[in-house]
Structures are given as C-alpha cells and as structure tokens.
Amino acid sequence: MDRSIGAEPERTPTQKPPPRPPPRPTPKPTPRPVQRTWLWMDLWIGIVGGVASGLIVGIALFVGQLVVDDQRADRERSRDDAQIERQNSIEDARDVQGTRLENLRFVRGLSSRDDLALERPFRGLDLGGMELAGLSLVGADFENSNLAHVSFRSADLRGAQFGGANVDGADFTNANLAGASFSYENRETAASGPGPDSLAQADLSGTLFRRITTWHDLNLSGSNLTGARFEEVDLSDAFVSGAVFDNVCPLFVEWPDLALAGVVVTIAADCPADY
Numbered sequence: 415m416d417r418s419i420g421a422e423p424e425r426t427p428t429q430k431p432p433p434r435p436p437p438r439p440t441p442k443p444t445p446r447p448v449q450r451t452w453l454w455m456d457l458w459i460g461i462v463g464g465v466a467s468g469l470i471v472g473i474a475l476f477v478g479q480l481v482v483d484d485q486r487a488d489r490e491r492s493r494d495d496a497q498i499e500r501q502n503s504i505e506d507a508r509d510v511q512g513t514r515l516e517n518l519r520f521v522r523g524l525s526s527r528d529d530l531a532l533e534r535p536f537r538g539l540d541l542g543g544m545e546l547a548g549l550s551l552v553g554a555d556f557e558n559s560n561l562a563h564v565s566f567r568s569a570d571l572r573g574a575q576f577g578g579a580n581v582d583g584a585d586f587t588n589a590n591l592a593g594a595s596f597s598y599e600n601r602e603t604a605a606s607g608p609g610p611d612s613l614a615q616a617d618l619s620g621t622l623f624r625r626i627t628t629w630h631d632l633n634l635s636g637s638n639l640t641g642a643r644f645e646e647v648d649l650s651d652a653f654v655s656g657a658v659f660d661n662v663c664p665l666f667v668e669w670p671d672l673a674l675a676g677v678v679v680t681i682a683a684d685c686p687a688d689y
Contacts, residue, residue, distance in 0.1 A: 510540070518544045525549040527570070542580075563611075582607035588615045597624040613637055614653075623647045641682065 517539045524534045527550040534554035542560045547567040554574045561576070563583040570590045577597045591613075609629025619640045627648040634649075636656040643663045650668040655675045663685035672679060 514540055514542060514544055517541050518546075521546065521551070521554075522549065524554075525551055562607075580607060581610050584610045585612050586610055586616050587612045589613075590617045591621050592617050593620045594618075595622040595624075596626065597622050598626065599624070618642055 517536075518541060521534075521536055521539070521541065521544075524532060526532055530550075530552045532553075534551055536551075536559055537555045537557045538559055539556075540560045541564055542562045543564065545565050546569055547565045548569060549566075550570040551574060552570055552572045554571065556574060556576050556579050558578040559580070561579050561581045561584050564581075565585045566589045567585055568588045569586075571586075571594055572590055573593045574591065575595050575597075577595060577599065579596075581596070607628060609626070609632055612633040614633045615636045617638050618634075619638050620642065621639070622643045622645075624643075624645040624647070627646065629648070630651055632649065632652040634652055634654050634657045638658045639662060640658055640660045641662065642659070643665075644667045645665045647664075647666075648668040650670055652670050653675075654670055654672070654677050657675075657677055659677060659679040661680055661682040663682045664679070665686065669679070
C-alpha cells in the first residue's frame with residue numbers, strides 16, 4: 415500500500431462490540447413467616463402492665479382514703495376530747511363553787527358576837543372569793559386555808575390564825591386583827607404570793623408577821639401596828655402613810671422610806687437588840 419504524503423488515510427471499518435448478555439432476573443425474597451409469639455408477648459405485657467398500674471392506683475387511692483379517714487377521726491376525737499374537757503372543767507368549777515358555798519355556810523354559822531370563846535376550826539377550808547365582811551370570827555383558825563380574794567372588811571378577827579394560808583388579794587380593810595398571826599413557820603412554807611390586797615385602816619396591834627417577803631405593794635395606810643412583831647419581813651414597797659408603828663419589834667425587816675411617808679417607828683423595850 416502506498417502512503418503518500420498528503421494522501422487521505424484509508425479508513426478501516428468500525429468494529430461493533432459484542433452484544434451484552436441479557437440481565438439475570440433478580441430473585442424475589444422469600445417471605446418469612448410472621449412470628450406470632452411476639453404478638454402474644456406484647457399483648458401479655460400490655461395486660462400485665464395495665465393490671466399493675468390499676469393496682470398501684472387503687473392501692474394509692476385506698477391508702478389516701480385511709481389517711482383522710484384517720485385525720486377526720488382524729489379531728490372528731492380531738493373535738494370530742496375538748497368538749498369533754500370543757501364539760502369536766504365546768505363540772506369541776508361547779509364542784510369547787512359548791513364546796514366553797516358549803517364552807518361559807520359553815521363559817522357564817524359560827525359567827526357570833528356573843529360567844530367569843532366559841533371554837534372556829536376553819537383550818538384548810540377553801541373559801542376563795544367568798545364574802546366574810548363584818549363577821550365576828552374571834553380566834554378563828556384559818557391556817558393553811560385558801561382565802562384568796564376573800565373580803566374580811568370590818569370583820570372581827572382578833573386572835574385569828576392565818577399561818578400558811580393563801581391570802582393573796584384578800585381585803586382586810588378596817589378589820590380588827592389585834593393579836594392575830596400571819597406566821598409562816600419555815601422557809602419551805604414561807605409566804606410566796608403577792609399578799610393581801612389591803613390591810614388599810616386595820617387594827618393590827620400585837621399582830622405577828624413572820625417570814626413574809628413577797629407581799630408587794632402592801633397597803634398598811636392608816637393602820638394601827640402598835641406592839642406588832644415583824645420577823646424576816648420585807649416592807650420595802652409597802653404603803654405606810656398614816657400608819658402607827660409604836661413599840662414594835664422588827665427583826666430583819668426591810669423598811670420603806672419612812673421619812674418620806676412621815677412615819678416614826680419606835681422600838682419595844684423587850685425587843686432584841688440585834689434587829
């Protein structure tokens with residue numbers, strides 16, 4: 415074959431590629447059988463869970479109702495107990511008042527201006543708040559009695575014994591207490607309350623006051639304390655204006671400002687010198 419410069423090259427015929435084989439058909443997946451065991455298990459779990467939830471809710475409601483019922487029962491018991499306590503208090507007060515009225519009748523029955531030597535054994539009686547004004551109770555024994563807030567105004571109490579008695583708030587205004595005794599024998603039984611409301615204008619001549627340190631603001635104004643005896647008595651805040659302290663025997667006494675009150679105290683000749 416001649417190859418000349420500039421000559422057009424000889425064309426070779428184009429070769430066709432061999433035909434491709436047809437694609438193989440894709441095999442269809444074989445369906446797997448349904449696992450019915452899992453369905454039953456899920457159903458069983460759901461049933462058990464529902465029952466358990468219901469039980470828990472039911473138990474919670476039951477317990478809550480028990481708590482509510484217990485609280486209601488407690489409130490009702492508390493209300494009943496309070497009502498019973500009030501009723502008992504009322505009955506106790508009635509009993510106390512009844513006892514005091516019985517004691518008052520007993521005391522009044524022994525009040526006599528004609529028989530001054532009559533025994534008047536009132537020791538330990540509860541006469542709290544009773545009215546004994548103007549009675550004649552000479553030589554009466556009121557030791558260890560409850561005489562709180564009793565009125566003895568203008569009563570005749572000469573020689574009466576008040577040792578250990580509760581006289582807090584009692585009114586002895588204008589009473590005759592000549593020779594009486596307010597004696598608290600030892601420190602364990604010493605007067606511990608605020609004392610009488612008033613001893614003003616009273617006849618306290620020859621009266622004994624022993625171991626009294628808590629009768630604050632005691633009113634002795636205008637009282638006659640001639641010959642009175644004081645042993646371990648605190649009168650530092652007493653009202654003594656116009657009171658008479660002639661021939662008294664004060665042993666270990668705390669006095670108020672006597673100069674300010676215009677009061678002069680004279681000491682009995684037989685009084686120990688170590689007062």
